[in-house]
Amino acid sequence: MGVTIHDVARAAGVSVASASRALSGRRKVTPEIAERVARAAAELGYQPNAVAKALRDQTTGTIGMVVPGIGNPFFTTIVEAVERELQNSGTDLLLCASQYSPQVEARRLGTLLARRVDGLIISPCDIEASVPAVLDAARRVPLVQLDRYIEGGGADWVGVDDEAGLALAVDHVIAGGARSVVFAGSRLVSSSARLRLSGFERTAARAGVEVLPPLLGEFTLEWGVEAGRRLLDAGRLPDAVVCANDEIAVGLVRSLRFGGVRVPEDVAVVGFDDVGHATMCDPPLSTVRQPVEEMAAEAVRLLGQVKAGDPRPAQRIAIAPRLVVRQTSRPVAAGVAE
Amino acid sequence: MGVTIHDVARAAGVSVASASRALSGRRKVTPEIAERVARAAAELGYQPNAVAKALRDQTTGTIGMVVPGIGNPFFTTIVEAVERELQNSGTDLLLCASQYSPQVEARRLGTLLARRVDGLIISPCDIEASVPAVLDAARRVPLVQLDRYIEGGGADWVGVDDEAGLALAVDHVIAGGARSVVFAGSRLVSSSARLRLSGFERTAARAGVEVLPPLLGEFTLEWGVEAGRRLLDAGRLPDAVVCANDEIAVGLVRSLRFGGVRVPEDVAVVGFDDVGHATMCDPPLSTVRQPVEEMAAEAVRLLGQVKAGDPRPAQRIAIAPRLVVRQTSRPVAAGVAE
DNA sequence: ATCGGTTGGGTAATCGATTACCCGAGTTTC
DNA sequence: GAAACTCGGGTAATCGATTACCCAACCGAT
Numbered sequence: 156m157g158v159t160i161h162d163v164a165r166a167a168g169v170s171v172a173s174a175s176r177a178l179s180g181r182r183k184v185t186p187e188i189a190e191r192v193a194r195a196a197a198e199l200g201y202q203p204n205a206v207a208k209a210l211r212d213q214t215t216g217t218i219g220m221v222v223p224g225i226g227n228p229f230f231t232t233i234v235e236a237v238e239r240e241l242q243n244s245g246t247d248l249l250l251c252a253s254q255y256s257p258q259v260e261a262r263r264l265g266t267l268l269a270r271r272v273d274g275l276i277i278s279p280c281d282i283e284a285s286v287p288a289v290l291d292a293a294r295r296v297p298l299v300q301l302d303r304y305i306e307g308g309g310a311d312w313v314g315v316d317d318e319a320g321l322a323l324a325v326d327h328v329i330a331g332g333a334r335s336v337v338f339a340g341s342r343l344v345s346s347s348a349r350l351r352l353s354g355f356e357r358t359a360a361r362a363g364v365e366v367l368p369p370l371l372g373e374f375t376l377e378w379g380v381e382a383g384r385r386l387l388d389a390g391r392l393p394d395a396v397v398c399a400n401d402e403i404a405v406g407l408v409r410s411l412r413f414g415g416v417r418v419p420e421d422v423a424v425v426g427f428d429d430v431g432h433a434t435m436c437d438p439p440l441s442t443v444r445q446p447v448e449e450m451a452a453e454a455v456r457l458l459g460q461v462k463a464g465d466p467r468p469a470q471r472i473a474i475a476p477r478l479v480v481r482q483t484s485r486p487v488a489a490g491v492a493e
Numbered sequence: 494m495g496v497t498i499h500d501v502a503r504a505a506g507v508s509v510a511s512a513s514r515a516l517s518g519r520r521k522v523t524p525e526i527a528e529r530v531a532r533a534a535a536e537l538g539y540q541p542n543a544v545a546k547a548l549r550d551q552t553t554g555t556i557g558m559v560v561p562g563i564g565n566p567f568f569t570t571i572v573e574a575v576e577r578e579l580q581n582s583g584t585d586l587l588l589c590a591s592q593y594s595p596q597v598e599a600r601r602l603g604t605l606l607a608r609r610v611d612g613l614i615i616s617p618c619d620i621e622a623s624v625p626a627v628l629d630a631a632r633r634v635p636l637v638q639l640d641r642y643i644e645g646g647g648a649d650w651v652g653v654d655d656e657a658g659l660a661l662a663v664d665h666v667i668a669g670g671a672r673s674v675v676f677a678g679s680r681l682v683s684s685s686a687r688l689r690l691s692g693f694e695r696t697a698a699r700a701g702v703e704v705l706p707p708l709l710g711e712f713t714l715e716w717g718v719e720a721g722r723r724l725l726d727a728g729r730l731p732d733a734v735v736c737a738n739d740e741i742a743v744g745l746v747r748s749l750r751f752g753g754v755r756v757p758e759d760v761a762v763v764g765f766d767d768v769g770h771a772t773m774c775d776p777p778l779s780t781v782r783q784p785v786e787e788m789a790a791e792a793v794r795l796l797g798q799v800k801a802g803d804p805r806p807a808q809r810i811a812i813a814p815r816l817v818v819r820q821t822s823r824p825v826a827a828g829v830a831e
Numbered sequence: 832a833t834c835g836g837t838t839g840g841g842t843a844a845t846c847g848a849t850t851a852c853c854c855g856a857g858t859t860t861c
Numbered sequence: 862g863a864a865a866c867t868c869g870g871g872t873a874a875t876c877g878a879t880t881a882c883c884c885a886a887c888c889g890a891t
Contacts, residue, residue, distance in 0.1 A: 207847035545877035
C-alpha cells in the first residue's frame, strides 16, 4: 500500500488541501487543478485511507451487527435483509457471531466498540446473561436490538410480535379441529423462546383445549427430530404440534412420519419463521412468516434516530406476522394458502 | 464516546507516555504509576481507540473475507471454520457477501482495502469476471483464495481436490452397479462448477459407462428439484446421479421420490460438501465430505506467509476429500459408512 | 569527587485525511 | 480610486495512540 494524498498532491504539483478538495469536491478548485489531481490519483492508484478518515471525522461509516450464529437460516436471512437495507447508505456492516455464548458476545461487542462503529444492531443470545454487555454498549453508541432482546428494557427493540404469531398458529390448528396441542420449542434462554411459549399457552388456555407439557430444547432440526421421537415414545399423540421455528418443525415432521404418523391427517404441525426450507419441506410446512424485510428496515430506521445513552424510554416495535398455510395443517378459511 | 488516553493520563497525574506504557506494559513503569493509571482507566471506562491505533501502527488487526453468499450453508460453514481458526490470534474477521455479483464483489473488496485489512480471504464468485478485482487486491495485501478461484493463477489458493472428489463419487456408484450416469451441477461460472463437471466426465469416461448430458443450473435446492423433474420428464432414468453439492442432491432426491422413483434402488444419488442437512436428508445422503476445517486452517496459515504483490509463483493447495456413504447409494466395501 | 551506565519519565513526532484559518489577487461598488 | 468582497490556494492543527528521543536522577566504580 502506501500512496497517500501527499503523494498525489506532490505528483500534481499542488498542496494537500487542494488535492483533498479536488478529490472530495467539497470546495471548488480550478478545472486545471481538478484535472491534474484526478490524473495523478489515477496514475498512482490512490485509494483514500479509511482509517485516517475515520480518525479525523470521528465516524467510521460502519455499523456492527451481532447475531447468535450464522448457521441458523433465520439469522442469515435477517443479516441479508439488513445488508440490503444499508446497501445504498454508504455504511458497511461488520458482522459478528456470538456463537450463542454471552462471553463471546461481550468480547465481540468490545472489539466493535473499540473499532468505533457508528451503531450496533444486536440479537442478544441470552435474555439474562447478555444484559450487562448490551446495556454498556448502548451507553456508548446508538444500539437497537433485533429479534431477541434482553430483559428489563433499557435498549430499543424491533421484532416480530411473537405472541400474536403464536396466537395465529394455535387458533389455526384449533380451527382445523385440534382438541389437544403441544408446543415444541427452545429452552427459555431468549426472549423469543419465552414469548413464543407464553403466546402458545395463553391462546391455548383461552381456547380451552388440552395442553400437553411443552418440549423444550434448541432451535435446531436435530432437536425437532428428538422432540418427535419423544412424542412417539410417549404413546399418546396430540392433535397438533406448534413449533417455535421451522427447523424444529421440519425435524419433527420427519420424525413423526418415520414413526408412521401421518401429517397432517393424524397430527397437524405448524412452524415459525418461514425462511429457508419451509417451502421445500415434505410436505410443505404451514408456518408463521416473520416480516424480515420490515424488521430490518425498521431497525435501520430506528438506529438512525437513537442516540447513545439516551435517557428517553426504550421503544419496542413489534411487527405483526402472517400465517402461511401449506400442507402440514388442515386448511381452513383463515390464512393464506400457497 | 470520548475518553482518551490523555484523559486517563491527566486523571492519573502522569504523561500520556507513561499512561500508554502502563496500559500496554511494553516498557516498565513504577508500580505506583501502574496502579494509578489502572485505576484511572477503570474509573473513566477507558477503551483504547482501535482506529487511532491502526493508523499509528499501520495495521488494523483485521482480515477481510468475501464469499458469494451467506445463504449457502457451505459458505457459512467455512466462514465459521475460519473464525474458529482466527479465534485466538487477536485478528478479527470482516465478513462480506458478494451476492454472486462481480460488481458487488469488486465494491466490497474496495471498501475492505480502504479499511486497510491486513489480509484477504476470498472465494471469487465468477471465474472470469472476478479476475481484475482479485488480482488488484492481491497486489495490495496478502490474499488467498478459498474454495473457488479465478482463472489464470496469480493468487494463492486453498481448496478441496474437486476432481479427486468427483472420482470418488463416480467410482462409488459404478462399484454399486451403475452403468449409466448423469451429472447435476451448476452453470460453469466458478472453478468448482467446472472442476466438478470435468472430474465427473473424466472418471466416467475412463470407466466406460454411459454418460447422459449434464444438467447445469445453480447450487440450490430449487435447482435440484428442477433437475429431478427434468430427469423424470426425459422418460429414461440413469442408474446414478452425481451432484455438484448437497443442496442439489437433496432437491433431486425429493423430486425423484415424489415422481415415484426409489432411491437408491432405482437411482443412486451422491452429493458433495457434507455440510448442513446431508445427514438429515431423507434418506440420509451419500456424499463427498469437504475437509472444511483443514481448508480453513491451511488458508489462514498460508495467509500468514504470503506477501502482497509477491512475484513468487502462486501456490495451489488441494486437500483430498473423503467419501461418506449413507443411504442414497448402494453401499460397497469402499468408503466410510455412517 | 567524578564519570559511565542504568532507569524511568516527559515531550513531541508520527500515521493520513480533512479543514479552520490566513493571505493574495481579482472584482465590484460608490 | 479606495473600500469591501469574493475566490481559490496554501499552512498547519486536528483526531488518539505509540514511541523515538531527550533528560534528570541515581547507581557503583575509580
